[in-house]
Structure formats: structure tokens, C-alpha cells
Amino acid sequence: MDEFSLIRNIFQQPQLTEAGSVPDQGIGDDCSLISLPADQQLVQSIDTLVADVHFTANGDPYLIGYRALAVSVSDLAAMGAKPHSFSLALSLPENNPEWLQRFADGLAAMANAAGISLIGGDTTRGPLTISVHVQGIVPKGKALLRSGARPGDLIYVSGTPGEANAALPYILGEKAVTSDAEQHLVDRYWQPTPRIALGQWLLENGATSALDVSDGLSGDLSHILRASNCGAELFSEKLPVSDALAEVCGDEAIDKVLNGGDDYELCFIWPAGKPMTAQMSEQCPTPVTCIGHITKKKGLWLDGQSLEPGSYNHFSN
Amino acid sequence: MDEFSLIRNIFQQPQLTEAGSVPDQGIGDDCSLISLPADQQLVQSIDTLVADVHFTANGDPYLIGYRALAVSVSDLAAMGAKPHSFSLALSLPENNPEWLQRFADGLAAMANAAGISLIGGDTTRGPLTISVHVQGIVPKGKALLRSGARPGDLIYVSGTPGEANAALPYILGEKAVTSDAEQHLVDRYWQPTPRIALGQWLLENGATSALDVSDGLSGDLSHILRASNCGAELFSEKLPVSDALAEVCGDEAIDKVLNGGDDYELCFIWPAGKPMTAQMSEQCPTPVTCIGHITKKKGLWLDGQSLEPGSYNHFSN
Known part of the structure; x- marks a missing residue:
């Protein structure tokens, strides 16, 4: 043969x-x-x-x-x-x-x-x-586009982004894996979970926008803001930081959550005042976190300060 | 930017x-x-x-x-x-x-x-x-597959295959282009003509099989023979040899027609006894040539001799 x-x-x-x-x-x-x-x-x-x-x-x-x-x-x-x-x-x-x-x-x-x-x-x-x-x-006509966000809508992210980026020193062999936390990060890099059930649930239940976080949360969220012609206010104390990420990255964990790519979590926009969590957790057990809201004022803001979207270019670009 | x-x-x-x-x-x-x-x-x-x-x-x-x-x-x-x-x-x-x-x-x-x-x-x-x-x-259900050829059907090819392969020494810089014929071959390599109108005409008018000649006529025709569980008899005097190919390749022209790849002509199978040419030349002026017929006996034959399909692997494989 x-x-x-x-x-x-x-x-x-x-x-x-x-x-x-x-x-x-x-x-x-x-x-x-x-x-x-x-x-x-x-x-x-x-x-x-x-x-x-x-x-x-x-x-x-x-x-x-x-x-x-x-x-x-x-x-x-x-x-x-x-x-x-x-x-x-x-x-x-x-x-x-x-x-x-x-x-x-x-x-x-x-x-x-x-x-x-x-x-x-x-x-x-x-x-x-x-x-x-x-x-x-x-x-027909129901796909979640980037252009549906409206001022007042809530901003959510699934899972715990930042972990894949924090794994890079181990993936590249610059550091050796010596703890369960480090191994967890490496596993998240190699085996991301596409949020298929969550995406379909969001489509059926009225999310206004969504995208997947491939290049980093701040940069990818900015695509939604540009397409929807609006801004966003995020709150650092709301950002989901996994125990493994906190253990391995310490003070840099928040930067990883905001700017690390390769996690393939969903960032999505949900109409304010529309109940979600109870109903969702039964039908679609993917963990999601509200991290801020859409604003009429353009730009991306963290705790009231202007935030420059990190441009994540994978590891050797 | x-x-x-x-x-x-x-x-x-x-x-x-x-x-x-x-x-x-x-x-x-x-x-x-x-x-x-x-x-x-x-x-x-x-x-x-x-x-x-x-x-x-x-x-x-x-x-x-x-x-x-x-x-x-x-x-x-x-x-x-x-x-x-x-x-x-x-x-x-x-x-x-x-x-x-x-x-x-x-x-x-x-x-x-x-x-x-x-x-x-x-x-x-x-x-x-x-x-x-x-x-x-x-x-629906009308696409031209490789599996429709039946014994007695006629085998056709569009255009003049072999030209792109004959261009390789000029493409690779091993030889310099010094004649119109050589330039014609080089043009055929770089700008093949996908036979879109011919393909649609064949679908609408009852061809039984078709594929495009990417790896060489004999090898690609063999895909039809395998899928259709039959053989084919070709005749060397019927093979279309372009003037440019004859001028540049001389005695090797027939080998180029049979085994040269990269032409992207269509090889197709047409039911015997079904008129084609007059009607076709009006509606779809692509030149086509009948080069042989499908046989019940397995194998590929040229002028009565068994023909080993040339396996064309592009230029640096």
C-alpha cells in the first residue's frame, strides 16, 4: 500500500x-x-x-x-x-x-x-x-453574531480563561511541571473544551452576542464592542481566577485572565434584567461568570480605568 | 494598521x-x-x-x-x-x-x-x-460521481492534457523559454482553466462519471475504473496532442498526455449511442475528444497492451 x-x-x-x-x-x-x-x-x-x-x-x-x-x-x-x-x-x-x-x-x-x-x-x-x-x-437568522450587544447588557465569560497562556512556559520546556496546578494548566492548553452546549443554550435563550476567546478576553471582547458600536466596563474582583492559575501566577493571574489566549472559552452578552442562572445551571452546567456590562460610552474600562486590549499573538509570533 | x-x-x-x-x-x-x-x-x-x-x-x-x-x-x-x-x-x-x-x-x-x-x-x-x-x-442526486461508468460507455477528455507537466523544466528554471510553444506550456501550468461550464453541461445532459485530471490521465481514469468496477481500452491515435506539446516533447508527447498531471482537464464517461457533439458544441464550446471506451474486463489497456497507470507526484515529491 x-x-x-x-x-x-x-x-x-x-x-x-x-x-x-x-x-x-x-x-x-x-x-x-x-x-x-x-x-x-x-x-x-x-x-x-x-x-x-x-x-x-x-x-x-x-x-x-x-x-x-x-x-x-x-x-x-x-x-x-x-x-x-x-x-x-x-x-x-x-x-x-x-x-x-x-x-x-x-x-x-x-x-x-x-x-x-x-x-x-x-x-x-x-x-x-x-x-x-x-x-x-x-x-435561520438565529446565529449569535458579534454585533448584537446593547448598552446595559451584561458581559459573561465561561470557565476560567488565562490558564492556557499560563501553561506556555511548561509547553515550551522553559519550566518543568512539578505540581498538580501546573499540570492542570498544561492540560487546559492541550485539551480545551469547545463550549458547544453553552453556545446552543445561549442561542435558544436569548443571548445578544458571543465569540470565543482565542486571542485573549480583552482583545476578543473589543471585537464585540467594535461590531456593536459600544463600550464595556469590567470589574477585576469579578474576573474568574482558577485556584491553579492563582497558585502558579500569583499577582499576574488577572493579567492572564484578561490577555491570555488559547482558552477557547465563550465571552457572551446577556440582556440586563433577563433571568439566567437558575434555569441555565439545570440545562447546561457550564460555569459562567458575569464580569461587567456594556456601556454607551466607547472604550474598554477596568475598575474605571481605561484598559488597552492586550494583543495576544500565540507563542512565537 | x-x-x-x-x-x-x-x-x-x-x-x-x-x-x-x-x-x-x-x-x-x-x-x-x-x-x-x-x-x-x-x-x-x-x-x-x-x-x-x-x-x-x-x-x-x-x-x-x-x-x-x-x-x-x-x-x-x-x-x-x-x-x-x-x-x-x-x-x-x-x-x-x-x-x-x-x-x-x-x-x-x-x-x-x-x-x-x-x-x-x-x-x-x-x-x-x-x-x-x-x-x-x-x-439533489445529480452530481457526477466516479462510480457511474458502465461497459460500452465512451471515455472523453477535455482540452489537451500533458501540457502542464511538459512545462515543469521551464517552471523550475532548468530550461529557458525560447519559443512560443514553450511559453504556451508555461501558461497552461500557471493558468489552468477549470471546466465549469463543461461539468454543468455534462450533469444536465447525462454523462455517467467524471473527475478532473490532477495527477495524470491514466492514474485518474483508474479511480473511475475502480469506483465503477470495470476496465478501459484507450487508443493512442485518438489521444489529443497539442501542437505545442508535439513541438516541445516530440516522441514523449504521448507519455505526457497519459501521465502528466496538473492540467485540470475533465475526464468523463458518456453513454454509447447517445449523441453529444453537435448539441454540445453550440451550448458549451469546450473541446473534448473521445479516447476510448469502458470494458467489462478489468484493467487499463492502450492499443491492446496493458497500461500501468503513471503515478504522478508533482515536482518535488
Whole structure:
């Protein structure tokens, strides 16, 4: 069997091709074919991860595969979409079946967690680069956009952002992992949780805006402010700081929460006066925290001081 | 303006974003949004081109952009699809606005020729790598697959394959272009013509199979034979050899036609006894040539001799 037939076989496992919706035509022709219910829109995103820019090339291929798909699925979650299917464009520097099998296993683990099927792809020789194109569905006109925030609305974030960024010294081998807290941060970097159920709950229950925090909370929130033509006031004592982050980063923890990227939590906007928490915790147990509110006055403010959005550029940009 | 804002501006030109179907939501949110008519299927493909594997990194960026989109659109043509929209994942080794503007201009030229709109993308730092995800639409159940060929059907190819492969010594700088014929071959390499109108005509008028010739006619035809569980008999005197190819390659021209890749012509299967040419030449003036027929006996045969499909691996694989 030649190399590219072997690769095709590795990716044609049912754990990948039947993890979610089954296409009308999947891998094996010039193109895939899917149908779409008439009352739905197709939600799509493409992301590229480059070795030693977005992840360490010598990382565990299982985790590289898991994370590559998680990062893209997170964009679907941010729109409130139900995951449907994905395509993979993979450049590989060498023929290494063991590496590829573990990569595919990690990809399959996330595919099953997200309920999303592999329907097409392209494998080429080249520097290690992973492009993932994902698609999901939303009821027509209901997707969570960046442009819906209004003055007075509340600003929420899911989970505990900042942890992935705090893991970088350990990921890069600059520091050794010596505690459970440090290991927790490393796990959060490699295995982010796309907030799929939360995104769909928010869509169904009336959130006004959402996005996923890939580049840092302050910078990503600013995208909502620009698209919605408004400002935001945040309060440092409300920011969710995990025990692990506090233990490892001390006084720098708040900076990590505000400016650290790679967590793939959702930042979302909720209408003031609309009850949420009790109802939500039953139906969707993702932890969320209110960290401030939308203002008519432009700009981003923390405890009354102007805050410059941190521009997070991953680790080697 | 920071680098990535500049890049966004270059790609948000209407020549790209409005070249074909306009999405419900294009560039600027976490995801794009499209709707699909209820009687259509969505046809999708992803392809990656790596610098110095699939094209020369020092080539004209206009031609690199033009060709990158043409190669992917060709997969839509092979299914008989009408192009709809595409996403671009681009890794760039350095910030070079002039390079990027010319790349985008080449991309826009093909986008307008094909009637396909840019709806999303991702730009990262990394080795020069271009992934293009394209999508088109077909009437439900009508797409041209590889599995429809039946014994007795006729085998056709469009245009004059072999020219792009014959251009490689000039593309790679191993030989200098000194004649119009050589320049013609180089032009065919950089600016292939996706056979969109032909693909749609074939879908509407009853072709039984089709694919695009990316890796070489004999190898790609073998994909149809495998999927359709049959064989094929070809005749060397019927193979279309262009004047330029004959002039430059002499006795090797037939080998180029059979095994050269990168032409992106369509190879398609047509029911025997069904009239085609007169009707077709009016509605779709793409030149096509009947080169043989499908046989019940497995295998690929040329003038009665068994033919080993050439495995074409681009120029540096």
C-alpha cells in the first residue's frame, strides 16, 4: 500500500467519518456532498495551526489532533451552532504512520465529543501544518453574531480563561511541571473544551452576542464592542481566577485572565434584567461568570480605568 | 494598521467577496453563514498547495493565487457543480503587502472567472502554504460521481492534457523559454482553466462519471475504473496532442498526455449511442475528444497492451 493510501485508510475510520452527521457523499470522490434542512443556515469556519507557531511540533500527536479540531469547533460554539461535519488539510514533513495514527485518534476523540464527522480532506508533503474547515447548522437568522450587544447588557465569560497562556512556559520546556496546578494548566492548553452546549443554550435563550476567546478576553471582547458600536466596563474582583492559575501566577493571574489566549472559552452578552442562572445551571452546567456590562460610552474600562486590549499573538509570533 | 488588519483589508475587496453568491454573513465574525435552496446539495472540497512542492515559491504571486483557486474550483467542475463560495487558509513566512496584493489580485481574477465569492479565511505566520476550501451546488442526486461508468460507455477528455507537466523544466528554471510553444506550456501550468461550464453541461445532459485530471490521465481514469468496477481500452491515435506539446516533447508527447498531471482537464464517461457533439458544441464550446471506451474486463489497456497507470507526484515529491 502506498503512503497516501495508508493515510486515507487511517482517516477513513468510522470513529471519524461517523462521529456526527453522515454526508450524502463522504471521502472518496472529487468532492463531498451534504444536504441542509430548509429552515437552517450552514455555519462555517477555517483555521490553520502551524507547527512551532500554534503548537510545539514535538508535542504528543494525539493532543495535537485533539486540539486542532477543538479550536475550530469552538468557532461553531461561538455562533450557537450544532456541529455537523469537517474537512482536514494536512501537510506532513515525513511518512510516519505511528504519528499519524495517534493524530487521528486525538482527532477522533474530539470528533466524538463534538458530534462532528470527517467528510473530506487533502494530505500533502510539506512543513507540518493543519487546516481544519468546520461546519455546523443554526436555525435561520438565529446565529449569535458579534454585533448584537446593547448598552446595559451584561458581559459573561465561561470557565476560567488565562490558564492556557499560563501553561506556555511548561509547553515550551522553559519550566518543568512539578505540581498538580501546573499540570492542570498544561492540560487546559492541550485539551480545551469547545463550549458547544453553552453556545446552543445561549442561542435558544436569548443571548445578544458571543465569540470565543482565542486571542485573549480583552482583545476578543473589543471585537464585540467594535461590531456593536459600544463600550464595556469590567470589574477585576469579578474576573474568574482558577485556584491553579492563582497558585502558579500569583499577582499576574488577572493579567492572564484578561490577555491570555488559547482558552477557547465563550465571552457572551446577556440582556440586563433577563433571568439566567437558575434555569441555565439545570440545562447546561457550564460555569459562567458575569464580569461587567456594556456601556454607551466607547472604550474598554477596568475598575474605571481605561484598559488597552492586550494583543495576544500565540507563542512565537 | 497592524499586519493582520492590513491582510483583512486586502482580502475584503468586493472583487473577491462579491465575485459569486453573496453569503448571509461573510468575513468578520467567528463563522460565515450561508443558506441553500431546498432542492440542492452542497458540494465541497479542500486542497492544499505547499511552496516548492506544488508551486515554485519565487513564482509570480498573481499566478500563485490564480492557480490555487483554479485547482480547487476544478474539483467542483468535476462534480458538475455551480461554484458558490470559498474560504482561504494562508500561511505566510513574512509580512509582504505587495506580494499579498498581487496574490489577492490573481485570486480575484479566478474568483470572477468562476463566479465564486470569498466568505472566510485565516491568515497565519508560517511556511508558505495555501489551503482553499471551495463549495458549489448541484441539483439533489445529480452530481457526477466516479462510480457511474458502465461497459460500452465512451471515455472523453477535455482540452489537451500533458501540457502542464511538459512545462515543469521551464517552471523550475532548468530550461529557458525560447519559443512560443514553450511559453504556451508555461501558461497552461500557471493558468489552468477549470471546466465549469463543461461539468454543468455534462450533469444536465447525462454523462455517467467524471473527475478532473490532477495527477495524470491514466492514474485518474483508474479511480473511475475502480469506483465503477470495470476496465478501459484507450487508443493512442485518438489521444489529443497539442501542437505545442508535439513541438516541445516530440516522441514523449504521448507519455505526457497519459501521465502528466496538473492540467485540470475533465475526464468523463458518456453513454454509447447517445449523441453529444453537435448539441454540445453550440451550448458549451469546450473541446473534448473521445479516447476510448469502458470494458467489462478489468484493467487499463492502450492499443491492446496493458497500461500501468503513471503515478504522478508533482515536482518535488
